[in-house]
Every structure is written in structure tokens, then in C-alpha cells.
Amino acid sequence: MHRWPKITLKIFAILLALIFLLYVGVAVYVNQNKESLIVAVNKSLNDNVNGTVKIGSIEPSLLQGFPGVSVNLKNVTVRDSLWHLHRHTLLNAKEMDVSLNVLALLTGTVRINRMTVKGADIYLFTNNTGYSNTSVFKTGEQQKTKEKGGSLSAEINRFAFVNVNFTLDNRAGKKMFRFVVPRLTANVNHRGSGWKAKADADILVRDLAFNTQKGSFLKDKRLKGGFLLTYSAKTGVIEAEKKNVEIGGDTYVLGGHFSTSKKPVEFVITLDSDKLIWKRAASLLAPNISKKLNMFDLTAPFAVNAVIAGNMGPGSQPSIDVSCKVKNNVLSSPGGIMDNCSFSGIYSNHYINGKGNTDENSIIRLFQMTGTYEGIPVEMDTLYINNLVKPQAGGTFKSRFNLQKLNAVFGEELLKFNSGSADINVRYKASIADFELSKPIFTGTIAIRGADADYIPRKLNFKNSDVLLHFTSNDLQLKDIRVQSGSSILRINGTVRNFMNLYYTAPEKMLFNCNITSPRVNLGEFLGLLAARQRVVHIKKKRGRNDFIEQLNNVLDRSRIGMNLRVDKLIFNKFTASDARANLTMSEGGIHIEDIQVRHAGGFLRLSGTVNQSASLNRFAINARVSNVNIRQFFYAFDNFGMQTLTHENLKGYLFSKTNVSGAISDKGKIVPRSFRGSVIFDLKRGELIKFPPLQGVAKFAFPFRNLDSITFSNLNGKFDLLGDKIRINPMKISSSVLNMNVAGTYALNRGTNIALDVPLRNPGKDEKITDKKQIEERRMKGIVLHILATDEEDGKLKFKWNKNHD
Structure with missing residues (x-):
């Protein structure tokens, strides 16, 4: 080996030996000076707090913190100066592993590079006056003064929580956050103007109550996942990059930011999911919201985006904005089930600016809603529900369907549809009681074509009938109605004033004013009108559906119908008349005849009076005038008025009479024998008595x-x-x-x-x-x-x- 590499290796070995000796020296120093070191650390920590910090014991942990010096702290408590009043300890940790800066430690200064907290309770408490036990930490000016002589560093590069209970109890703000943290680790990269942290967490949310009176979000739900946080000292904002997290067993994309420079601290939290399950998502929300949402359900997953924004100030309630998209789903509601349901929707709890983030100021809007309800296609351009305390609903409703499908929806106790089609295009407003529409107000049209229907209470059948109902803000207009019963065809136009109000509040005051024309009417085909209207005893099948039928039945039972009739030919049994003109009113008690005029038997009849209906008989009181009527035809038409001796076969001539008579007619249209009371003044011209x-x-x-x-x-x-x-x-x-x-x-x-x-x-x-x-x-x-x-x-x-x- 060449000379310089050998020298380099020797130097590196010497440095390692020196470092090892240094760590051994520190360990020896810590062991030999444990008591004094605990006193020094406690003193250093207490110099930086308004309260007390207590460390029970300190042990060196060289290998765990290498290359730094680690110590193991046990029984660490942090209490503010007013702990004796509120009794909430800010920190009570069984064990803390702290990595210290070696050089700083030798000079008497404690700087933390890494910290692990195990088996701890962290309790942030704010009382009703706004005082917080976090005031144990001194203000920025106090901190700067102490830092000149050495103090606890604010920089922690890595930290971890293991089996930590965290509580934020803000009595002034009515907020309660409680978390159980089995595991949380974070690596922090400090930069000149802030820091960036990467964290991994496993947290059980016991409570996330932004308003304790409303209840908790994420109650007893587990939150697991990774987070990437960035802090800017310049703006005071902590940004949480959107990351996949698991909440309550489902995966969401969670993100947000926190403005720590603002007082109180402001926050925005975003939550997104492409496969949200309705019931499981509802369980994440506060009870005041989830209770309402649980009345509904969507069986298949759907996409949703939620934004929660607010601040930590006293009494503040966060704003909540939710948007969603639903495609080909099944919607269950108190009113029934809608198949093939698609819509986009939003929810907001701050509908009107300046009115607060409350249930009263909340709104739900659904757009382009389509689906089928009991086989009936439904289309709603818009639908809204506002004020969740006293809900009001509104929107548009469109549908085209076969009338027979209504039999499955409303039953067949009032109306039974045999054929025909309906075209509905209405806007509506309604209050909501128990999540059902109550007293809806309609504007728009309902068109019925080619209807064949049985009206059960009157035992009437209508066939090949057309109906156009036009609802205005207050009134109901009957337009171009064609009703056929048997061979009789009626064309009806009319108006019901103040319809929407009286429909619910006073149906007995409701008056259908109708103009009716017909080329031919056989009264025998309307004998059901003579019988007392049968009460509809409705067996409720499903909650909500039959309320409509029961109210409609109540209206038809108690309302009045004012008719202005013009009939070319009128037939009833043997009676035949032409050019009939009538003004009469039908009500719950019977028929009030203002004026009826007909041409009969070459003459003219005019009458007024009343017909009172009971269970089996119709009692009438009639004032009648007969002018120039062929008496033979007249007696024949009325079955000789019940007389056996004097009949139409015995009479000829032209009758003039004035009659004031009462009597009874059966529900089959037959005059009850011997029921007549009253008087008849007559004048028979050119008369003849035959045999x-x-x-x-x-x-x-x-x-x-x-x-x-x-x-x-x-x-x-x-x-x-x-x-x-x-x-x-x-x-x-x-x-x-x-x-x-x-x-x-x-x-x-x-x-x-x-x-x-x-x-x-x-x-x-x-x-x-x-x-x-x-x-x-x-x-x-x-x-x-x-x-x-x-x-x-x-x-x-x-x-x-x-x-x-x-x-």
C-alpha cells in the first residue's frame, strides 16, 4: 500500500478511536454525574417554561443515538403554572428517548436532535376564559433572551410517538380532539425558512369534535398512512400534501394546510375518494349530520370531494363543502328506492354569506338527477334541501310513464289506472318532516293522455280521457280536459283559486269552478255521483307513499265542485232533454242546484234545489217550473211519478206547472215510491183524459x-x-x-x-x-x-x- 493511503487510514482509525473515547467519556460523565445532570437538565428546561418540568431519571443510551449521544428519560411531566387549578397535566410520559448534541451537552447546553415518546399522555387544555396550559412555554421574546445563554433547541430532526394519548380540550371553543397513537414517526428536514417533514402514522381517533354540542367526526375510527408536511416560517403555513390514507378501513386522499401565524389558527382539510361507501362515509361525520344521512343509502361506491375549513377560535364551527358524482346507482330513501340513479351534488353549511356555518344555513343541491322509481322514469334538473333544522326542499321534476305504474306506487284504493300515459313537468317547494316532503307547492303542468281509470269511491269508470293540470303559484287551472264515461263525453275547463294553500289546510273551502260542455250525457253512467261517497280505508304499505293518496282522498271527499254545464243532449233512463244548461255545486254533503234549464217534450223545464246524500238514499228538495211540456211524454219520462191509476197512457195535452216538492232518490237513480212531499200547481192546456x-x-x-x-x-x-x-x-x-x-x-x-x-x-x-x-x-x-x-x-x-x- 502506498504511503498516503496508509496515512489516511491511520488518521480515520485515530478519529474513530477518539470518537469512541469521547462517547465512553460522555457515558462515564453521565453515570458519574447523573444526579447533577438531572438537576442541570431540569433547571435548563424549567428556565424555558412558565410552570414545571420534571424528569424522574436519566440514563445514557450510546448505541441507540449514534453518532449523537442519546439519553433515556423516565417519568417526564410538564405542567403549567395554574395546574393546581385545572389539574390537567400537559405531558406525562413514562419514557422518552432523547438524542442530544454532544458538544452542546459538554458546554452545559441541551439540544435535541431526535426524540421518541413512549407511553405518554399529552393534554392540551383551554378553559372557558381562553387560558391554555400551553402557556407553559414562554413567549418568543423570552425564548430569544434565554437562547443567548443556551437553551433547549426548537429543532427536532426526528421524533416518534409510541402508545401516546393526545387530547385537545378547548372549553372556550367547545372543541374536543382525542387521539390514541400506537405509532407515529416523523423525519424533519430543517431549512433556513422552515422545515419539511415526512411522517408515518397509525392513529385511533376517539373524538374530533369541532363543536362538542354537535358531536364528533371520525368517532372511534382508525387513521393509517403517510404524510408529507411543509412549513414556511415566512407565511406561518403548514402544508399537508395530498396522500392516500386509510380511514375506518377505507382509502381516502387526505390533504390540507394550517395557518399558524393567524390567531386563532386557521385550517383547511381536504378529503377525496373515488369509491366512497355511503354508510361507512356517513359514520365518519358528526351525529347531527350522520343521523340524517343514514336515512338514505347508495348501494354502490361513488366519487366524493370534501373540504373542511375553519379555525381553532372559541365557538367556531368549520365550513363544510362536499361535492359528489353518482352514476347508475341505487338510491334508498324514506320514500322508496330509485334505481339507475345518476346525479352530481354538493353540500355546504354556509349557504348564505355571513349567516354562519350551521345546520340552519346548510344546503344540499343535486343536479341532472335521473333514475327510475317503481319503474317510473324520473328526471330532475335541480333539487335542493336547505336548512337542515327546519328543512325546505325544492326543485324540478320531470317524468313520462305509463299510468298503470302508479298502481304499484299508491295502491288501487282511490284510483285504479288501466291504461294511459302521464307527462309531468313541475317545479316544487316543500317543507320536510322526518325526511319526507310535507305540503309541497307545485308550479308547472301534469298532462294525462288516453287514461282508462276507475274512481273507486264513486264506482265510476273513465276511459279514453285526457287531463291537463296547470299549477301556478297559488291556483290550479284545468285545461282542455276530456273525460269519457260510457257513451258520455265531457270537456272541462276550470280554475281552483288558492289551491295549494287550501289543499292542505282547509279542503272543505276549496271550490273547483268548472265549465263543462258535452254533445251527449247519459246521467245513468254517472249514478255513482248519487250514492254517498265511499270512504277509502287505506292500508299503508310503505311509509310516506300513501300520505299523498290519503290527502288527495281527503280533498276529493271534502272539497266542492262548481259546475257550469252546457249539454246538447241529456239522457236519464226514459228522460231525454236537449239544450241543457245547469249551474250546480257538488260537495261532501250532496248537490246544490242553483239553476237547471232543459228543453223536454216540446217544452221547457227549469228547476233549482238541493240533493242531500246519505248512505242509501238521496233526499232532494226541488223547485221546478214546467212550461208547455207534452204531458204524455213528461209522465212517461218520470215513470208516472209513482202513480198506478193516472199514467202517461191516460193523458194528452200541454202542461204548465209550478212545483215545490221534496222526496228521495235511490243510489240507482230510482224515485222512492211515496216519498214525495210538497205541492204542485198545474195548468193543462188542450188536455185529454183517455180511459x-x-x-x-x-x-x-x-x-x-x-x-x-x-x-x-x-x-x-x-x-x-x-x-x-x-x-x-x-x-x-x-x-x-x-x-x-x-x-x-x-x-x-x-x-x-x-x-x-x-x-x-x-x-x-x-x-x-x-x-x-x-x-x-x-x-x-x-x-x-x-x-x-x-x-x-x-x-x-x-x-x-x-x-x-x-x-
């Missing part, structure tokens, strides 16, 4: 040689009182071609007929040439007058006899 049994009976009794099969008269008027199964005939004069008579008494539909007839024997045909009405009146009862009494026998037939009670 009228009572007159034929009179003929056999008193005029066996006079033909009374056909009796004509120019005018017959009188008044009948309807008394159920009896008709009281007020005194009435009958002047005919073959017979005159005065009639009064009671005609019974069952038993109890008692009619007095005063009949002159003279033939009125002899007076045909007399034109003087006064003279005719004077002559009509001249001569012999027969007094006859008509009564009914047990077999129901009329019996005629002399009226012995005649005065």
Missing part, C-alpha cells in the same frame, strides 16, 4: 149511456198537495166536452182514497155554441147534480157510491 179509470167508474155509476173513454178540455188547472203515499186534491173544477164536475179529496197511492165528486147530469155538449164565459160558468152546474164519493176497496180498486155527507 181514466176513475171517470170510467163514474160513467158506469151515474152515466151508463155516456161515453167517457175520451174527455177533452181546453184548460184544466188545480193544486195537488203531495203527502207521501197520498195526494190531496184541492177543490178543482173540471170542464170537459162530455162532463163537468167539481173534485176535492185525497187520492191514495196505497190505501185511503177519499174523493168527493159533484157531477151535474146535464150534458155540457149542449153549451158548445155559447161563447160568453160568464154564461158558461153559470150553466156548468145547473140542473140535477150527483154527489159521488170515490173510495178504495181492500183489493185496491176504486169504489163509487153516493156521498151521503154532502151538504
Whole structure:
């Protein structure tokens, strides 16, 4: 070997020997001066704190800290000057391995290059007045003064925590951070204007409560991963580079920065994931948020980005901003399940600037939401929920679907759809109760085409029907509605004023004002309207869905419908009319008829009144006017009004009458026999009685040689009182071609007929040439007058006899 390499090796060996001797010397020095060294270290540390620092023992650990000098400290405690009041020790460590700068140590100065803390409790406490036990560390000016004479260095190149409990208890700020650290290591590279640290951690988060009243984030979740931190002394900012970390068993990208120069310290934490699991992510949040989120679920993973920003000041609540993208997922909610669900969304707890970071100022927005609900395609351009304390929701809703799909959603107790399609395009606002829409307000349109549906409470079927509902901010407009039931076709237009308010608060005050036109209506196809509306007993299948049907049923049950009808042809059993005009109102109790006018039997009918509905009968009270109606057709149309003796076959002529009558109609549209009460004032023009049994009976009794099969008269008027199964005939004069008579008494539909007839024997045909009405009146009862009494026998037939009670 050449001379210079030999010299170099000798020098290197000498240096190693010197270093070894130096370390041995330090070890000997430490062992021989242990007690004095502990006193010196404790003194040096206590000179730099406002409180007490105590080290129980110190042992050298040469090989562990090589090439530095390491010492093992046991039972290290750090307490601030007010510990005796709050009793929270800042640091209580069973063991600390500290690597010291050798030269500094020999000169009496303690400088730390590396530190490992084992089995320790670190408790940062701030009371309600803002005082913190971290005040144990002196201010910057105090520190600089001490550093001139030598002190604890602020630079630690490497440190590690093993089985350390860390607590930040800020009573003034209502914050509580608690961590259990099985392992945390960090290498710090100090630069002139800051430092850069690479750390690896395994941390159990017991509490991360930014507001203890709201609860903790990451409660009892494990956090594992590596971190890269950079600190700038110039800006006072600690930057955490985004790195993959494991939180609660799932992988996230975590990053952020902390502004330590600002008072209080400000922070921003970012969290990203491409494969977030909804339920597991919800468990990372504070209870006030997770409780709400757990009402929902997305079965497949989705992408999310979250930003949490705030400060460590008293009472501060961090801002939270979350964005996500969901594609072809399954969304579960209290209202049901949406398949093939896709949307992008955001959450923020500072919706309105200056209103704070609170639940009240929170908003959830979903954009371009699509999916299928019970097979019904759903599309919402926007959807929002704000104020999570008193939630309000709103947005747009679009859908096109087959109406039969609604049967699975709402059941078939109110409406059963057999065919047809719906096109919905509405905006809505609603409050939310238990995460369900409550009292939504709509604007927009609902169009139904080609519907075939059964309306169960009225036993009505509508087919090939079209409906267009236009919702404004307050009203509901009914436009171009076509409803067909059987052969009847109705076209409806109308308005419901203050619809949205009354729908929920006072449906009994709601009035559907409708204009209805039709070329032909068969009332027999609407007999369901005569029956009392059946109550819908709805069996709830799934929470939330049937509330809508129950409210709709309540509205249809209690609201009123005001109808202005124009019908070209009106049919009901044997009754046929044309040019019908009607104004009436249907309500929960029945039908109020303001005015009905029809052309019938060559004449004109007009009536008003009410129909009150009950379980089996419809009781009516009617005021009617009949003008120039063919009496034969009129009696035929109304089944002779329940009379067996006087029928349409016995009558000819044109009737004028004024009627005030009450009675009953069955739910099949049949007049209930013997139910009539009231009065009928009539005038029959150009009348004829054909084979009228009572007159034929009179003929056999008193005029066996006079033909009374056909009796004509120019005018017959009188008044009948309807008394159920009896008709009281007020005194009435009958002047005919073959017979005159005065009639009064009671005609019974069952038993109890008692009619007095005063009949002159003279033939009125002899007076045909007399034109003087006064003279005719004077002559009509001249001569012999027969007094006859008509009564009914047990077999129901009329019996005629002399009226012995005649005065």
C-alpha cells in the first residue's frame, strides 16, 4: 500500500478511536454525574417554561443515538403554572428517548436532535376564559433572551410517538380532539425558512369534535398512512400534501394546510375518494349530520370531494363543502328506492354569506338527477334541501310513464289506472318532516293522455280521457280536459283559486269552478255521483307513499265542485232533454242546484234545489217550473211519478206547472215510491183524459149511456198537495166536452182514497155554441147534480157510491 493511503487510514482509525473515547467519556460523565445532570437538565428546561418540568431519571443510551449521544428519560411531566387549578397535566410520559448534541451537552447546553415518546399522555387544555396550559412555554421574546445563554433547541430532526394519548380540550371553543397513537414517526428536514417533514402514522381517533354540542367526526375510527408536511416560517403555513390514507378501513386522499401565524389558527382539510361507501362515509361525520344521512343509502361506491375549513377560535364551527358524482346507482330513501340513479351534488353549511356555518344555513343541491322509481322514469334538473333544522326542499321534476305504474306506487284504493300515459313537468317547494316532503307547492303542468281509470269511491269508470293540470303559484287551472264515461263525453275547463294553500289546510273551502260542455250525457253512467261517497280505508304499505293518496282522498271527499254545464243532449233512463244548461255545486254533503234549464217534450223545464246524500238514499228538495211540456211524454219520462191509476197512457195535452216538492232518490237513480212531499200547481192546456179509470167508474155509476173513454178540455188547472203515499186534491173544477164536475179529496197511492165528486147530469155538449164565459160558468152546474164519493176497496180498486155527507 502506498504511503498516503496508509496515512489516511491511520488518521480515520485515530478519529474513530477518539470518537469512541469521547462517547465512553460522555457515558462515564453521565453515570458519574447523573444526579447533577438531572438537576442541570431540569433547571435548563424549567428556565424555558412558565410552570414545571420534571424528569424522574436519566440514563445514557450510546448505541441507540449514534453518532449523537442519546439519553433515556423516565417519568417526564410538564405542567403549567395554574395546574393546581385545572389539574390537567400537559405531558406525562413514562419514557422518552432523547438524542442530544454532544458538544452542546459538554458546554452545559441541551439540544435535541431526535426524540421518541413512549407511553405518554399529552393534554392540551383551554378553559372557558381562553387560558391554555400551553402557556407553559414562554413567549418568543423570552425564548430569544434565554437562547443567548443556551437553551433547549426548537429543532427536532426526528421524533416518534409510541402508545401516546393526545387530547385537545378547548372549553372556550367547545372543541374536543382525542387521539390514541400506537405509532407515529416523523423525519424533519430543517431549512433556513422552515422545515419539511415526512411522517408515518397509525392513529385511533376517539373524538374530533369541532363543536362538542354537535358531536364528533371520525368517532372511534382508525387513521393509517403517510404524510408529507411543509412549513414556511415566512407565511406561518403548514402544508399537508395530498396522500392516500386509510380511514375506518377505507382509502381516502387526505390533504390540507394550517395557518399558524393567524390567531386563532386557521385550517383547511381536504378529503377525496373515488369509491366512497355511503354508510361507512356517513359514520365518519358528526351525529347531527350522520343521523340524517343514514336515512338514505347508495348501494354502490361513488366519487366524493370534501373540504373542511375553519379555525381553532372559541365557538367556531368549520365550513363544510362536499361535492359528489353518482352514476347508475341505487338510491334508498324514506320514500322508496330509485334505481339507475345518476346525479352530481354538493353540500355546504354556509349557504348564505355571513349567516354562519350551521345546520340552519346548510344546503344540499343535486343536479341532472335521473333514475327510475317503481319503474317510473324520473328526471330532475335541480333539487335542493336547505336548512337542515327546519328543512325546505325544492326543485324540478320531470317524468313520462305509463299510468298503470302508479298502481304499484299508491295502491288501487282511490284510483285504479288501466291504461294511459302521464307527462309531468313541475317545479316544487316543500317543507320536510322526518325526511319526507310535507305540503309541497307545485308550479308547472301534469298532462294525462288516453287514461282508462276507475274512481273507486264513486264506482265510476273513465276511459279514453285526457287531463291537463296547470299549477301556478297559488291556483290550479284545468285545461282542455276530456273525460269519457260510457257513451258520455265531457270537456272541462276550470280554475281552483288558492289551491295549494287550501289543499292542505282547509279542503272543505276549496271550490273547483268548472265549465263543462258535452254533445251527449247519459246521467245513468254517472249514478255513482248519487250514492254517498265511499270512504277509502287505506292500508299503508310503505311509509310516506300513501300520505299523498290519503290527502288527495281527503280533498276529493271534502272539497266542492262548481259546475257550469252546457249539454246538447241529456239522457236519464226514459228522460231525454236537449239544450241543457245547469249551474250546480257538488260537495261532501250532496248537490246544490242553483239553476237547471232543459228543453223536454216540446217544452221547457227549469228547476233549482238541493240533493242531500246519505248512505242509501238521496233526499232532494226541488223547485221546478214546467212550461208547455207534452204531458204524455213528461209522465212517461218520470215513470208516472209513482202513480198506478193516472199514467202517461191516460193523458194528452200541454202542461204548465209550478212545483215545490221534496222526496228521495235511490243510489240507482230510482224515485222512492211515496216519498214525495210538497205541492204542485198545474195548468193543462188542450188536455185529454183517455180511459181514466176513475171517470170510467163514474160513467158506469151515474152515466151508463155516456161515453167517457175520451174527455177533452181546453184548460184544466188545480193544486195537488203531495203527502207521501197520498195526494190531496184541492177543490178543482173540471170542464170537459162530455162532463163537468167539481173534485176535492185525497187520492191514495196505497190505501185511503177519499174523493168527493159533484157531477151535474146535464150534458155540457149542449153549451158548445155559447161563447160568453160568464154564461158558461153559470150553466156548468145547473140542473140535477150527483154527489159521488170515490173510495178504495181492500183489493185496491176504486169504489163509487153516493156521498151521503154532502151538504
